[in-house]
Amino acid sequence: MKTSAVCPQMRLFASRLRQFSTQTGMAQAPIIFVKGGQSARPNSLLGPADKQFPFPGDVSHKSALEEVGSQPEMSILSDTRHSINSLVSANRVDADATYLNELRINALEEAQERAGDWPIELSLQECPRLLKKDLKFLFPDLKLDKVAVSVLNLTQKTENDMASWSKDMEEEREVLTASFVSSAQAICNSLRSCGYWADFVDPSSGRPFLGHYSNYALFETDDVYKYMGFNIEDLGCCKVLKHVAWGSHAFVGTLFTDAPMDSQIVKDILAKVNEED
Template sequence: MAMATKLLAGSSKRVVTRYMPNLNSAVKYVRTFCVGNGSNKPNQEEFIPDDTALELGPFGPQNKRFPLPGSIGPKFEKSPQPVVSRSKPETDVVKPFLENQPEYRHCNVLEQIVLFQEEDGFMTEDSHIPLPSDRLEYIAQECPDIMRVDFKNLFPGRDIMNGTLTLVTISQKTDNDMSSWDTDVDEEREALLAAFVQGAKEICEALESGGYWADFIDPSCGKPFLGPHTNATLFETDEAYRKLGFEIEDLGCCKVIRHHLWGTKCYVGCLFTNAPLTHPIIEIMTDP
């Protein structure tokens, strides 16, 4: 499976980011872990045949860039790009202008995240720009300790304050601007909701088959989909998402989440598990 990849690697924590054409790209990979072969790595011969891709409903048709059996295609290596540090503006004239730009605010948010994780040894590596055809961003990270309290009440009966807790955000690029509301927006949100719920269920099932706990937040109600009832919620406009690199804009009548690449043309879902980042399902590995 070929994907553009960004890794933030550190001595004890890291963030894994993948860009893919759609959620089906991840689900087809994850399905290989539900066949009971007892291996941590998928059996390449057990990927879904190409002719079944048309039956995947909201996940869309097979990506034609990977025509070989097992969704395999040529992998092109990119030469490393130099890391360019963002220097702060030196004049009072330029600085106010830049501070009003979404990209500038997003960088500041990421810097704040890195600051409170710096003691754990975070370091940034080169990143790759997603392809124009990529419409899904998959980010997995070890949940920072200071954020666990934000999610504690979502999972009654589970001690998420201790042990491994991996947090996955899945952002789907939309055709419509989610800051407005009309029939087209409503229909697209319903389709993306169905895609996310089905995909998240399969990811959780694959993790549970390996002996891990996993659950995801139903975007329609903000509550865990698989866990026991709770009054706590986590909607996509929750302030907790600011700590994950998103922006939350208050439009007066409502709030909307803003993605660092796609702005308000974005639909975000969230998944939790005690599987480590090194598990191949969480990494969505590119190698068989």
């Protein structure tokens, strides 16, 4: 069974996903278990049986049950003896990681703003058998042989023909790649927050974006996409993917998850595509 949903704009869909992926779930109330509830009660004249419940009737003050906050880690600056190299290296690593993360986020947001007002399609189906056999090579650290895997294909309609190379086509493809990565991360975050596994293929390399590196690569022009509703045309010099409605004016990104197709989180994601303003 295959399910599809269409959204009029990629920017609109990305905005909905960002709001959806940042929603916080309800926190479960804490439960306190008392050990040895069925054992004989000791003589209270000899003192409390449990120091956590010192008052009559096995009552405790709430402060005794409060979790003690973790102690802040000692900074390298608090050490009385240190070298210049240790100070520079420690601060540089933190600064570089933060700076690179900010650059990545800014680049993705800029790509979302540059995305055209073209429609997108999110299709969901059970992973085809031919592709399921290759998942052990794409995700070598996971055992997915006996796990039901669903495939989500996010297809963006393009302004340029992806079958004819041009500078405009190349620039548009870079924008669409960044736009897909941003949306795919939001989808995976939503699925993982519900306890499911989820990952997606980096269109620029054909390899898992969140998982470990793999020698196996999956590209949008591979024949397995024929089993997911696309046409693959061999032009001799290269292969071209064609959408059933948009032809070669299409860019496809693929996600994998073990979330059932009828699970609530998957239904909510599809609902975000069909949601009206």
